[in-house]
Amino acid sequence: MSATLTIAGATVREASRKKLVVALALITVVGIALTGFGFWRLTVLAHQLDRGAPRLDVAELKTVTSQLLIVAMFAFSFVLALSTVFMAAPSIAGELESGVAAAVLTRPIRRVQFLAGKWLGLAVLTAGYVVVASSLEFLVVDLVTGYRPPHPLGFMAFLTGEALVTLTLTTLLSTRMSSVTGGVVALGGFMLAWMGGIAVALGAALNNHGVATVGTLTRMIMPSDGLWRGAVYSLEPAAWIAGILGSGRTQAAANPFFAPSGPPVAYLLWVGVWAVAVFSAASWSFRRREI
Amino acid sequence: MPDASDAAIVTTGLTKTYGSVTAVAGLSMAVPRGEVFGFLGPNGAGKTTAVKLLLGLARPTSGSATVLGARAGDASARRRIGYLPELFRYQVWLTAYEVLVLHCRLARIPTSRTRAEVERALVTVGLAERAHDRVGTFSKGMQQRLGLGVALLGNPEVVFLDEPTSALDPVGRKDVRDIIRNLRDRGMTVFLNSHLLGEVEQVCDRVAVVHHGSVIASGQLDALLSDSGVRVRVDGLGAATGKLQRFGELHRDGDWISVDGVALETVPDLVAEIVALGGRVYAVEPRHQSLEDRFMELLGGES
Ligand SMILES: Nc1ncnc2c1ncn2[C@@H]1O[C@H](COP(=O)(O)OP(=O)(O)OP(=O)(O)O)[C@@H](O)[C@H]1O
Numbered sequence: 001m002s003a004t005l006t007i008a009g010a011t012v013r014e015a016s017r018k019k020l021v022v023a024l025a026l027i028t029v030v031g032i033a034l035t036g037f038g039f040w041r042l043t044v045l046a047h048q049l050d051r052g053a054p055r056l057d058v059a060e061l062k063t064v065t066s067q068l069l070i071v072a073m074f075a076f077s078f079v080l081a082l083s084t085v086f087m088a089a090p091s092i093a094g095e096l097e098s099g100v101a102a103a104v105l106t107r108p109i110r111r112v113q114f115l116a117g118k119w120l121g122l123a124v125l126t127a128g129y130v131v132v133a134s135s136l137e138f139l140v141v142d143l144v145t146g147y148r149p150p151h152p153l154g155f156m157a158f159l160t161g162e163a164l165v166t167l168t169l170t171t172l173l174s175t176r177m178s179s180v181t182g183g184v185v186a187l188g189g190f191m192l193a194w195m196g197g198i199a200v201a202l203g204a205a206l207n208n209h210g211v212a213t214v215g216t217l218t219r220m221i222m223p224s225d226g227l228w229r230g231a232v233y234s235l236e237p238a239a240w241i242a243g244i245l246g247s248g249r250t251q252a253a254a255n256p257f258f259a260p261s262g263p264p265v266a267y268l269l270w271v272g273v274w275a276v277a278v279f280s281a282a283s284w285s286f287r288r289r290e291i
Numbered sequence: 292m293p294d295a296s297d298a299a300i301v302t303t304g305l306t307k308t309y310g311s312v313t314a315v316a317g318l319s320m321a322v323p324r325g326e327v328f329g330f331l332g333p334n335g336a337g338k339t340t341a342v343k344l345l346l347g348l349a350r351p352t353s354g355s356a357t358v359l360g361a362r363a364g365d366a367s368a369r370r371r372i373g374y375l376p377e378l379f380r381y382q383v384w385l386t387a388y389e390v391l392v393l394h395c396r397l398a399r400i401p402t403s404r405t406r407a408e409v410e411r412a413l414v415t416v417g418l419a420e421r422a423h424d425r426v427g428t429f430s431k432g433m434q435q436r437l438g439l440g441v442a443l444l445g446n447p448e449v450v451f452l453d454e455p456t457s458a459l460d461p462v463g464r465k466d467v468r469d470i471i472r473n474l475r476d477r478g479m480t481v482f483l484n485s486h487l488l489g490e491v492e493q494v495c496d497r498v499a500v501v502h503h504g505s506v507i508a509s510g511q512l513d514a515l516l517s518d519s520g521v522r523v524r525v526d527g528l529g530a531a532t533g534k535l536q537r538f539g540e541l542h543r544d545g546d547w548i549s550v551d552g553v554a555l556e557t558v559p560d561l562v563a564e565i566v567a568l569g570g571r572v573y574a575v576e577p578r579h580q581s582l583e584d585r586f587m588e589l590l591g592g593e594s
């Protein structure tokens with residue numbers, strides 16, 4: 001087995017034995033149960049008769065459900081970002097502090113292998129978490145309301161991409177900063193990107209180029225929010241998007257829970273370039289690092 | 292200095308500075324294969340930094356080093372070395388057994404040999420009974436034993452031990468001394484960082500004393516320690532003591548006078564002289580210089 005896979009395996013095993021992961025799993029299960037309960041109450045309410053007719057017709061219920069699902073998934077994406085940062089910020093820094101890195105790196109293993117192993121282990125965990133948790137949520141929503149989002153797989157792919165962007169940035173910071181510092185900086189970057197996303201939409205809505213440019217730049221530098229837009233788009237029924245755009249309510253574009261379109265292919269390519277560049281920077285930084 | 296061609300470790304002008312601090316200052320030395328080499332020095336002398344340079348964990352500011360014929364830090368050398376770091380806390384979520392298995396994989400020990408290799412290491416360092424306990428539950432000394440076990444996996448040709456007994460009780464220290472002697476008997480080279488002089492004196496074939504990053508004395512232990520000296524317990528000499536100076540350097544310590552640099556055959560002359568001067572002699576002891584005395588003498592001469 002190659003050294004990278006050995007390190008990746010050890011990283012997954014480490015996570016499986018940490019209370020953080022157990023706690024996260026519990027919170028996720030509770031969150032899914034609560035949203036399931038909420039959706040169930042919603043359908044019950046919608047079908048209650050108001051002057052002889054249901055309060056919401058089928059189309060209205062679908063719109064409300066899809067909106068609420070987006071809000072729930074937005075909360076999930078925050079939990080995901082936080083947990084990714086908490087797992088990745090100590091990935092290198094913690095091993096340097098404990099002396100594990102000193103012992104491991106005197107074995108015939110290259111530093112980039114150590115780094116890639118750590119990244120890969122965390123990436124597998126993150127992707128697994130996204131797939132399991134969102135499948136469960138979609139399943140619960142489907143069972144309770146009969147609603148299925150239009151592109152569940154696209155959603156998982158975009159959300160995983162967003163998490164991997166955060167993971168890669170945090171890994172880079174971890175090669176030079178202590179766990180706490182790296183974690184705080186990475187979360188700051190994530191929040192800035194989120195605000196940049198709002199700036200893009202706001203700039204478009206207000207026809208303000210300055211605001212839009214700052215927002216676009218933020219999205220290029222830290223592409224987590226750009227991918228989140230793709231995730232939102234995957235959850236929106238086509239008819240609803242058409243409705244909003246047709247109504248001419250351009251301000252709606254400033255809503256962080258609405259995306260009028262998915263990210264263009266060029267942007268996705270850029271994200272790929274970004275990831276390779278940031279990982280290479282991490283590798284370079286770690287190779288130069290004295291232990 | 293031994294011949295560099297059959298040396299396990301050779302350094303040439305090895306230097307490492309951190310900002311304005313010179314941790315290692317132009318270290319040039321050779322450690323012969325199959326010997327236990329004691330690298331001695333007070334706190335902050337540069338011992339740990341020197342080992343990190345030899346392992347490629349830190350980069351030299353100037354100078355160079357080879358380990359087993361390869362540039363320090365090269366993978367080909369790293370395949371054949373073991374390392375016990377000075378300060379460490381291995382993965383607390385793993386058991387001792389799992390830590391050792393992980394290192395076997397990283398050291399590319401064939402899977403078929405892993406089990407035997409791990410079990411042997413556990414027995415050697417006395418952790419067999421705690422093999423399946425989490426490292427997080429280990430005492431400091433047990434963690435150090437585990438670290439030693441990790442360093443010995445796969446029969447390395449050179450092991451670097453950075454203060455291997457700092458957390459150990461007297462029994463543990465003796466165990467480690469026995470382990471080190473056993474390694475030497477198996478032909479391993481041991482690079483031992485320490486400031487425990489008694490320990491070094493008992494196991495090392497050769498020592499180098501470092502201070503402020505440079506070697507201030509080195510060589511085989513017996514050559515480094517002068518054993519020509521004598522201690523005399525005497526009274527009634529008074530001011531006449533000074534007349535003994537022609538035998539050697541005098542140190543007074545209560546009733547005891549030590550005379551350094553006296554050859555064995557002149558000891559009877561020294562005693563006769565004391566008696567002639569009116570001194571009453573109660574005891575005469577040959578004096579072997581301890582490493583501690585020599586160490587203090589060297590450091591004293593430096594600063
Ligand atoms: N990473 C570092 N950054 C800055 N200075 C350092 C660093 N590592 C070591 N030093 C300095 O280099 C000098 C030598 O340190 P080193 O740890 O090698 O000493 P040592 O001989 O191992 O001491 P001890 O017996 O206390 O372990 C010290 O002055 C120390 O402060």
Ligand SMILES: [Mg+2]
Nearest residue numbers: 338339340377
């Ligand atoms: Mg040290």
